[in-house]
Amino acid sequence: MESYIEQIRTLAVDLLKSGKVDVVIGYRRGSVPMATVPFMARTPEQAKQLTWDSHCTLNLANYLTNRQEKIGIIAKGCDSRNIVNHIVENKINRDQLHIIGVPCKGMVNPKELQTLLDDEIISCAETGSTLTIASSQAEIKIEREDHLRNNCSLCTHRNPVIYDDLVGEAVEEPVLDDPFKDVNAIEAMDADEKWNYFDDLLDGCIRCYACRNACPLCYCPTCFVDESDPQWVGKGQNDTDIKTFHFLRAFHCAGRCTDCGACEAACPMDIHVRAFTRKLIKDSKELFGWEAGMDISKRPPLDTFAPDDPNDFIK
Amino acid sequence: MKVIKIDKNKWTKGLDTARESYQLFGPVKIKENHCFAPLKRDQQPDMTVVDTVLSPKSTVFPQTEKLMTATLDTSKPNHHLMERADTDYSPRAVIGIRPFDARAIDLVKLNFDTKDHRDPYWCDAHDATTFVGLAVNTPSQFDFSTSMDSGPFDEKGLDVLLVDMDTGYLAKILTPKGEAFMACAGFNREATAGDLQKMEELKKAAEQAITTQVETDNLREKSLLDLHQAPFWDDVAFSCINCGTCTFVCPTCWCFDIQDETKGNNTTRFRNWDSCMSPLFTLHGSGHNPRGEKTQRVRQRFMHKLKYFLDKYDQGTMCVGCGRCVKSCPVNIDIREVCNVMNAYEPQK
Ligand code: SF4
Numbered sequence: 173m174e175s176y177i178e179q180i181r182t183l184a185v186d187l188l189k190s191g192k193v194d195v196v197i198g199y200r201r202g203s204v205p206m207a208t209v210p211f212m213a214r215t216p217e218q219a220k221q222l223t224w225d226s227h228c229t230l231n232l233a234n235y236l237t238n239r240q241e242k243i244g245i246i247a248k249g250c251d252s253r254n255i256v257n258h259i260v261e262n263k264i265n266r267d268q269l270h271i272i273g274v275p276c277k278g279m280v281n282p283k284e285l286q287t288l289l290d291d292e293i294i295s296c297a298e299t300g301s302t303l304t305i306a307s308s309q310a311e312i313k314i315e316r317e318d319h320l321r322n323n324c325s326l327c328t329h330r331n332p333v334i335y336d337d338l339v340g341e342a343v344e345e346p347v348l349d350d351p352f353k354d355v356n357a358i359e360a361m362d363a364d365e366k367w368n369y370f371d372d373l374l375d376g377c378i379r380c381y382a383c384r385n386a387c388p389l390c391y392c393p394t395c396f397v398d399e400s401d402p403q404w405v406g407k408g409q410n411d412t413d414i415k416t417f418h419f420l421r422a423f424h425c426a427g428r429c430t431d432c433g434a435c436e437a438a439c440p441m442d443i444h445v446r447a448f449t450r451k452l453i454k455d456s457k458e459l460f461g462w463e464a465g466m467d468i469s470k471r472p473p474l475d476t477f478a479p480d481d482p483n484d485f486i487k
Numbered sequence: 488m489k490v491i492k493i494d495k496n497k498w499t500k501g502l503d504t505a506r507e508s509y510q511l512f513g514p515v516k517i518k519e520n521h522c523f524a525p526l527k528r529d530q531q532p533d534m535t536v537v538d539t540v541l542s543p544k545s546t547v548f549p550q551t552e553k554l555m556t557a558t559l560d561t562s563k564p565n566h567h568l569m570e571r572a573d574t575d576y577s578p579r580a581v582i583g584i585r586p587f588d589a590r591a592i593d594l595v596k597l598n599f600d601t602k603d604h605r606d607p608y609w610c611d612a613h614d615a616t617t618f619v620g621l622a623v624n625t626p627s628q629f630d631f632s633t634s635m636d637s638g639p640f641d642e643k644g645l646d647v648l649l650v651d652m653d654t655g656y657l658a659k660i661l662t663p664k665g666e667a668f669m670a671c672a673g674f675n676r677e678a679t680a681g682d683l684q685k686m687e688e689l690k691k692a693a694e695q696a697i698t699t700q701v702e703t704d705n706l707r708e709k710s711l712l713d714l715h716q717a718p719f720w721d722d723v724a725f726s727c728i729n730c731g732t733c734t735f736v737c738p739t740c741w742c743f744d745i746q747d748e749t750k751g752n753n754t755t756r757f758r759n760w761d762s763c764m765s766p767l768f769t770l771h772g773s774g775h776n777p778r779g780e781k782t783q784r785v786r787q788r789f790m791h792k793l794k795y796f797l798d799k800y801d802q803g804t805m806c807v808g809c810g811r812c813v814k815s816c817p818v819n820i821d822i823r824e825v826c827n828v829m830n831a832y833e834p835q836k
Pocket residue numbers: 376377378379380381382383384438439440441442443445
């Protein structure tokens with residue numbers, strides 16, 4: 173991590189000094205333990221605040237939408253795939269970007285770390301693959317790999333798929349025996365079990381829309397839930413309206429979601445919203461042989477037609 | 488002021504007695520998080536949780552609240568007439584509300600119960616409620632309530648202040664409502680001078696344990712327009728994703744939206760929490776939006792809490808320092824930092 177930070181800063185400072193970019197978007201340290209803040213450096217001086225650690229959980233592609241400047245951007249595997257989406261969907265031009273790719277070692281789940289200590293975590297430091305977390309009463313060392321966020325533990329694209337500079341060496345991509353175990357388990361449920369599962373899944377959702385707003389895919393000028401003429405969805409804490417929001421949002425992400433986990437990282441109520449999008453990731457793969465955000469020359473399956481479509485209903 | 492001593496092994500029985508006359512609300516675990524909710528018959532409030540993700544404002548200001556109803560059935564004489572919904576305002580008690588949250592309810596009252604307007608829904612719920620607070624013995628790192636005219640043992644807005652003394656609670660009775668609740672629960676053993684002294688010690692220790700200091704002393708003198716036009720807002724707002732999290736978790740955010748829903752012949756008028764972070768919040772019918780840009784919305788939140796409210800009511804800021812927004816903001820926008828920046832701001836001449 174220390175060497176990553178060093179290299180990120182050097183690259184960003186050079187880009188800004190040489191005038192190749194107007195700004196660099198990355199992360200800086202937060203004001204509380206286990207937090208980073210998405211940050212835009214406008215000067216080489218500010219670029220020295222850029223950082224990298226196991227808490228870079230949001231997706232920086234979210235900050236690119238419709239920007240006009242020349243932008244340097246730090247991108248881990250999933251960010252880079254959402255950058256590809258953004259380019260394909262005309263939300264940013266490839267020429268505007270200088271992508272500083274960061275081979276990702278996975279981000280941790282701070283709520284899980286908190287369960288390891290009785291008292292509130294007041295500091296978290298990392299050296300290599302080891303994190304040292306401490307409360308006022310105790311201090312323990314843990315391995316990052318053992319406490320990854322759920323999406324990071326399922327990620328097979330840790331290396332950026334598109335970049336202009338790469339920080340450090342590419343990392344080895346994990347091979348998973350059963351990448352969709354979670355989705356298969358839900359598919360195997362009968363109708364009642366599914367109903368109860370989704371009821372329970374969304375119990376506690378306060379409709380703050382942090383999941384939607386953290387998602388780089390959700391850039392519509394007016395979201396269907398905010399539309400008032402016509403009004404598609406009721407606005408209150410009604411079960412059906414809450415479900416409608418989640419189902420529809422997930423479908424809008426079909427073939428586009430990169431499983432970056434920003435939605436879940438942002439949710440204050442710990443709702444596992446990826447349960448929806450992961451089913452669509454699996455379907456995209458099985459029905460269309462498609463993984464989102466891998467290639468800027470290909471359009472996502474739901475807005476394209478191919479005569480060699482593996483699905484036979486079309487033939 | 489009377490202080491009563493309650494043994495922890497008598498606590499549950501007392502609450503159960505009180506349940507016969509009051510509907511109880513308290514902190515309960517919902518999945519992984521604690522929230523305030525109406526307690527079910529055999530459910531006990533969790534008195535160990537330092538703060539809930541959402542504040543207890545929902546006990547008087549539900550996220551979705553039925554205001555009025557009407558029938559569209561023209562055979563009925565009162566058809567198409569909105570009538571106040573039939574809501575239960577029988578006595579209720581919020582158990583384990585933390586002092587900063589009770590202070591927040593006091594501040595919100597300034598808005599819902601004014602000389603000119605009385606919001607009947609909020610006020611009736613407030614009048615029906617007894618707030619049985621619980622002092623914070625070990626404040627979290629996010630707590631900066633002592634900087635915001637509250638504190639871990641603050642009594643403002645409470646009817647009773649409980650202090651956890653390990654084997655029991657001390658209950659400081661602050662109002663007649665509080666006295667009635669304690670009598671109803673059957674708690675009546677007077678505390679000793681020694682107890683009171685221990686309580687004072689706990690209070691001091693808790694106040695000292697709050698290490699974050701936020702400066703607010705210059706806010707009143709600052710010019711509203713200078714702060715409004717200050718150059719730092721773009722930087723403050725950059726990372727904000729304009730979710731409503733900070734406003735939904737906040738005990739003092741009170742904005743709402745009114746919606747009518749009709750099913751068959753039945754129409755209901757609801758109000759839902761709304762948020763100044765949403766562009767829709769200020770979108771005019773004409774299509775114009777006075778706060779169409781993210782920076783304008785972020786500025787609004789901080790200016791309302793730390794300047795407009797202060798100027799309007801002269802009762803301090805509209806932030807009680809609970810720290811919830813600091814903890815829950817997905818991009819770590821920290822009101823403590825913003826407040827310090829505002830307080831220190833000098834415009835370039
Ligand atoms: S799932 Fe979480 S982030 Fe999304 S609206 Fe519900 S509470 Fe907010």
